[in-house]
Amino acid sequence: MSVAAIFLAAVAAVMVWWLAQQRLASRPWLEVGHAHDRRSGAPPPAAKTGLGVFLGVVGALFSLAISAYFMRMASSDWSSLPLPGFLWVNTGILAVGSVALHWAKVETERRNDETTRTALLAALAAGLAFLVGQLFAWRELTAAGYLLANNPANSFFYLLTGMHGLHIVGGLVALGRLTVRAWGRPLDRRMRLTVELCAIYWHFMLFVWLVLFALFSGWASDVVDFCRQLLT
Amino acid sequence: MVDVRSGIGEALPPLEVEDVELYHPHSWWTRYVFSQDAKIIAIQYATTAIAIGMVALVLSWLIRLQLGFPGTFELIDAERYYQFITMHGMIMVIYLLTALFLGGFGNYLIPLMVGARDMVFPYANMLSYWIYLLAVLVLVASFFAPGGPTGAGWTLYPPQAVLSGTPGGKDWGIILMLFSLIIFIIGFTMGGLNYVVTVLQGRARGMTLMRLPLTVWGIFTATVMALLAFPALFVACVMMLFDRLLGTSFFMPAIVEMGEQLQHGGGSPILFQHLFWFFGHPEVYIVALPAFGIVSDLISTHARKNIFGYRMMVWAIVIIGGLSFIVWAHHMYVSGMNPYFGFFFATTTLIIAVPTAIKVYNWVLTLWRGNIHLTLPMLFALAFIVTFVNGGLTGLFLGNVVVDVPLSDTMFVVAHFHMVMGVAPIMVIFGAIYHWYPKITGRMLNEVLGQIHFWVTFIGAYAIFFPMHYVGLVGVPRRYYELGEMAFVADSVHTLNAFISVMALIVGAAQIVFLFNLVWSLRHGRDAGGNPWRATTLEWQTPETPPSHGNWGKELPVVYRWAYDYSVPGAPEDFIPQNQPTPGRLGHEAIS
Numbered sequence: 001m002s003v004a005a006i007f008l009a010a011v012a013a014v015m016v017w018w019l020a021q022q023r024l025a026s027r028p029w030l031e032v033g034h035a036h037d038r039r040s041g042a043p044p045p046a047a048k049t050g051l052g053v054f055l056g057v058v059g060a061l062f063s064l065a066i067s068a069y070f071m072r073m074a075s076s077d078w079s080s081l082p083l084p085g086f087l088w089v090n091t092g093i094l095a096v097g098s099v100a101l102h103w104a105k106v107e108t109e110r111r112n113d114e115t116t117r118t119a120l121l122a123a124l125a126a127g128l129a130f131l132v133g134q135l136f137a138w139r140e141l142t143a144a145g146y147l148l149a150n151n152p153a154n155s156f157f158y159l160l161t162g163m164h165g166l167h168i169v170g171g172l173v174a175l176g177r178l179t180v181r182a183w184g185r186p187l188d189r190r191m192r193l194t195v196e197l198c199a200i201y202w203h204f205m206l207f208v209w210l211v212l213f214a215l216f217s218g219w220a221s222d223v224v225d226f227c228r229q230l231l232t
Numbered sequence: 233m234v235d236v237r238s239g240i241g242e243a244l245p246p247l248e249v250e251d252v253e254l255y256h257p258h259s260w261w262t263r264y265v266f267s268q269d270a271k272i273i274a275i276q277y278a279t280t281a282i283a284i285g286m287v288a289l290v291l292s293w294l295i296r297l298q299l300g301f302p303g304t305f306e307l308i309d310a311e312r313y314y315q316f317i318t319m320h321g322m323i324m325v326i327y328l329l330t331a332l333f334l335g336g337f338g339n340y341l342i343p344l345m346v347g348a349r350d351m352v353f354p355y356a357n358m359l360s361y362w363i364y365l366l367a368v369l370v371l372v373a374s375f376f377a378p379g380g381p382t383g384a385g386w387t388l389y390p391p392q393a394v395l396s397g398t399p400g401g402k403d404w405g406i407i408l409m410l411f412s413l414i415i416f417i418i419g420f421t422m423g424g425l426n427y428v429v430t431v432l433q434g435r436a437r438g439m440t441l442m443r444l445p446l447t448v449w450g451i452f453t454a455t456v457m458a459l460l461a462f463p464a465l466f467v468a469c470v471m472m473l474f475d476r477l478l479g480t481s482f483f484m485p486a487i488v489e490m491g492e493q494l495q496h497g498g499g500s501p502i503l504f505q506h507l508f509w510f511f512g513h514p515e516v517y518i519v520a521l522p523a524f525g526i527v528s529d530l531i532s533t534h535a536r537k538n539i540f541g542y543r544m545m546v547w548a549i550v551i552i553g554g555l556s557f558i559v560w561a562h563h564m565y566v567s568g569m570n571p572y573f574g575f576f577f578a579t580t581t582l583i584i585a586v587p588t589a590i591k592v593y594n595w596v597l598t599l600w601r602g603n604i605h606l607t608l609p610m611l612f613a614l615a616f617i618v619t620f621v622n623g624g625l626t627g628l629f630l631g632n633v634v635v636d637v638p639l640s641d642t643m644f645v646v647a648h649f650h651m652v653m654g655v656a657p658i659m660v661i662f663g664a665i666y667h668w669y670p671k672i673t674g675r676m677l678n679e680v681l682g683q684i685h686f687w688v689t690f691i692g693a694y695a696i697f698f699p700m701h702y703v704g705l706v707g708v709p710r711r712y713y714e715l716g717e718m719a720f721v722a723d724s725v726h727t728l729n730a731f732i733s734v735m736a737l738i739v740g741a742a743q744i745v746f747l748f749n750l751v752w753s754l755r756h757g758r759d760a761g762g763n764p765w766r767a768t769t770l771e772w773q774t775p776e777t778p779p780s781h782g783n784w785g786k787e788l789p790v791v792y793r794w795a796y797d798y799s800v801p802g803a804p805e806d807f808i809p810q811n812q813p814t815p816g817r818l819g820h821e822a823i824s
Contacts, residue, residue, distance in 0.1 A: 001506055004464075008557060011460065024546065028442040028794035029538060033813075037438050046352040050429045053459065057421055061463035064510070068467060068503055072482060077498035149479035152498065156482075159474065 003070060007063035011056055051197050055204050058167065062208050065163065066215060069156050073221070080153050083216055084140045090133040091213060094168075097126030098206045101175075101199035108192040116187060116195065120179045123202070127172045134165050160212050164205065171201050254782050255354055266362075268354035269781055270339045270426075273361045275672070277335035280361075281328050282747075284368050288323035289740050291316045300733025302714040310713040311399045314383030317711070319375075321386030322409070325515065326416060327368055329657055333522040334420070334458065335364060337664060338427045338451045340672065344771035345448050347436025347789045347811075349782045351426040360426070363419030370412040379403025385711065387512070390483040390504050394476040396490065406476060410469045417462045417469075427455040436770070438791035443810070445769045445795040446545055450525020453553045454518045461514035461557070468507035475499065505567055509560035516653050517556040521549055523660035524591055527613045529795070530663050531595055533767045534610035535602030536806050538796035541594040548587035555584045565633050566640045574633045581631035585624065592621060603799065603806075607765075608682040612663030615690045616656050623652025626701065641711070644704025647697045655693045662689070662746070669750075670764045674777045675757030681749040685742055692739035699728045768807050769795050 072078070104119035138158070146154050178194045187195075214220045257263040267273060294316050298308045308316070339357070343350050351357045374381040383399030384392060384406060396402040400409070431444070431452045444452075471482040475496065483504045484496035532539040539545060561569060561577040595617055604610065626648040630636045639645060662685070669677050704710075707720050715721050763772040775785040789811040797808040803815035 001510065004510065005558075008460065012554060015456075019550065022441045024442065025543070026440075026442050028440070028542060029796070032793050034438050034790075034792070037440050039440075043433055046429050046433045049432055050353060050425050053425055053428050054421075057424075057459045057463060060460045061466060064464045064467045064507065068471065068482070068507060071503050071506070072500060075498050075500060077481075148474075149481070149495070152481055155474065155480040159471070163470075 001067045001071070004060070004063045004067040007059055011059070045193055047193060047197060048200075051200060055201070058204070058208070062160075062163070062211070065160060066211070069160070069215065070221075070224070072152050072156065075152070077151065078153055079151055080216075080218060081141065081146045081151070081157060082144075084137045086133060086137045086140060087213065087216075090130055090137065091209065093126050093130045093133060094206050094209055097123045097130065098199075098202045100126055101195070101202045105196050105199045108187060108195045113182075113187050117179070117182055120175065120182060120195070123198070124172065124175055124179055127168060127175065127202075131165060131168060131172075134161060137161075157216060160215075164209055164212060167205055167208075171198065171205060174198060174201070254349055256781070266358060268350070268358045270343050270351045270354070270357060271672075271779065273357055274336050274339035276361050277339060277364065278332055278337075280365055280368055281332040281336060284323055284372070285328035285332075286743075286747075287372075288320045288328060289743060291320040291323075293737060293740055295320060296733040296736040298713070300730040311383060312380070313713045314385070314711075315381045315399050315405070318383050318385055318388075319371075319381050323371070324654065325386065325519070326413070327371065329519045329653075329661075330420070330458070330515070331364060332661060333519060333657070334427065334451060334455055335361065335423055337447075337522060337526065337668075338455065339423070340668070341447055341771060342427055342430050342451060343434065344671075344774065344779060344783060345445050345769055346431060346434055347439055347770050347784070347791060348430055348434035349784060349788070352429045352434055353422075353426050356422040357426045360419045360423035363415055363422065367412045367416035367419060370408055370415060374400070374405050374408035374412070377404035377408055379405055382406040382409045384409075387505075387508060388472070389508075390472060390475065390499075390501050391485060391487055391496075394472065394484070395487070407473065410473045410476075413469045414466060414473075417466045420462060421459065424455045424459045427451060428459065436789050436791055439770075439810075442543070442546070443791060443794045445525070446528040446539065446542070446549070447522070447525040447769075449546055449549050450521040450523070450528075453549050454521040457514045457521070457553050457556065458518045461511045461518065463511075464507045465511040468504055468511070471507075472504065502564075502567055505564050506560070509563045510557075512563060513560040514553075514556045517552055519653055519657050521553065523616065523657040524549060526660050526664045527616050528591075528595065528598075529769065530609045530613040530660075530667055531598050532796050532798060533667075533765050534607050534613070535599050535604045536798045537598055537602035538798055539594065540597040540600075541590075542794070542796065544590055545594055548590050551587045552584060555580060555587070559584060562631055562636070565636045578631055578633050582628065585628060585631075588624060592617065592624075607666075608677070608679065608686060609663045609667035609765075611686050611690075612659045612666065615686070616659040616663065619651055619659060619693070620656040623648060623650075623656055627652060639704065641709050642704035643700050643708050643710050646710050647700035647704055650697050650700075655697065659690075662686070665750075667765065668771075669753070670760030670777075671771055671774075672778055673754055673757070674760055675753050676760045676764060677753045677757060678749050681745055681752075685746045685749065688742035688745075689739055692735050692742065695735040696732050696739065699732055703728055703732075766805070766807050768793075768797055768809050770810055773809050773811050 100119050100123035104116050104123060107115040107119055138161070141154075141157075146157075148155055148158050174194070175198050178191065178198060182191050211220070214223075255268045257267065257269075262268075264272060267276075294305075294308055295313065297305055298313055339351070342348075371381075377400075379400050380403070381400055382388070382393065382405035384401065388406070388409065392398050392401070393406055394401050398406075400406050431448060435444075471480075474480040475482050475484050479495055481496040481499035483501055484494070484499040485501065486497040487494045528539050528545060559577055559581045561573060562581045565574060565577075626644070630639060630645065630648055666677055666682060669675075703725055706722065706725060708715065708725055715725075760777065762774065762777045765772070770789055770791070771779075773789065774783055791810050792813045793808060793810055795810055797803075797810075799806045800808055800815060808815050
């Protein structure tokens, strides 16, 4: 459970940092009036905070699944599966999607609606391409006889990529709705916010994918072993 | 003496959240059924939770009938017995307590108490309820599925949960159970995001975090914990579904069943236990923290005294929330583990007793020299304190590895957790319903019926669970369908079991009085007025009772003080609402 513990420690650090700014040591019974409400005039939009909290939940989900991966890996019947080279291409495509959304976000800030739409389309296409690529990787593996139930390494591979893929599908739904709404009409404040939120979500899913990819390729366990050696 | 006037003339800080455009329902359907109003959603959540809770109550009757009078009722065979205990536990913990505290009270109280018009994402909030309802329906469906519901125990430990020896293991039962949990978690996450972000960003002007009523602190912290803990259950459920449906071996070791070698191999049942209890222990506090918060407000209001040690109370809530994530393996002492792990988890478990004890002291010190009104909410709050102390003390026994190992599979554990996370939070739920019902409906609940309900429930619960400790100490195992001829089981145990069962029937019946009261008082209850308990918190200061859509009329409230200005010396009344700038009603010169 060490991965989950590390993730929770990170979440706890954020919470402690935030709580430290909330005057938890104040004496509310002595304070009357408004002098102590130090909230600034422009808080982040609620949707952005909501997305931050949601990503915390998604992070907990994946870190727990990865913890389970490491615990299950310790048993003797584990034999890693060869990664299809295809996954490198997929990683690239997902990164392209992330870059495209970042581009879209920058262009919304410059109020370039036309370029924003192009960038959104590019991101949408990249997301779809990634999903198709993942399906191809699955097909390649099943054709080579690496079926879901043959080995725990296979089971985890399909489970984790499946979970990640479903999150990408969810992101694509949001992105698709945004693209449809943004088509043929000037972007308003809400749409610009949604572009930014999509970009954050995509960066996060890219990060999760990179962690998973490192996990499947065995680098993650090398790192873990290395850390273990450092500690002992 | 505090200068209650300081800081009043200062300029208002800017409005934290711009006054949002509310969704305005256009038809009966969107107003009362597919409503996006947190208050309606709260009532929907609470009604559904109580309804499914009644099913669990009836199941507990059936369990007790078997234990008290074994062999008398042909309806209850061994298989059904296991289905009953599984469903009773699962429903009570997740579909009743979690849903009622967070979905019910969270939805109703958070927007009103922080001074918001509604939750920040009303649409997701509505979806949250309907997904919860779907989870409940899937759960109920398992009663009617071939083979009946799962009988794996509420912890659903593999491998037995998916084997043919367990009821529902090879039928629909376990599948529906796992799907229902997965659906529940998805729905809860939607609601949970709302509760957290509304507290973070929906607060009215002047409502700093340290002015939040402890109810909101409790629900807020519990929601954060739930958002981080439920993913563990989610992962565990998905992996077990894979094992059951697709033949993977996440949790399933090599196993011979009915002389046949199953295709599983190498899986780790302990892995499931880690995931399950990583969720399961925080779950105890997900239920307890809202109860802590609510009970603090009930005691302060009905003792007409500010809560003792507000800051400590807040810190204790946060610390308990944090600590509860590093104690899970104390549920697994008997699963076998490295003794150093056992030592670590025993230590963290016992450390949790410190902030918890601080809270108990603060409740008692709040009562000390208070002007205690023995209203129904206060009675239930007092009952909570004693019950929680009782259950907490046996928890100290069980937190120690050496004491836990012999007691672990006995009725002692059953008595312990029913005291601490069964009876205690339920007491708070009752207290809270008696307290807030006037705000929700505009009418008081009937006092006489309430007194009957309280005394039968309180004394009855002790009559049930005190003897059960003794039954456990003499070694009567839990989870057994019948005891049969066991040398160490004295005759007195059988007598006690019969007594416990009779009491359980009586306490269960008393809840019918409560339900009747809820319905009867809707029409016939005494008119409550806007603030019958003369309470300070914002929900009692709404322009209308019950609060209308949007809660606050034209102007959002502005908060000038903390939530516990009761019996302030020099003030003309014994309470000063949070949105009142000066102690006097009209802001006059009543301060000496």
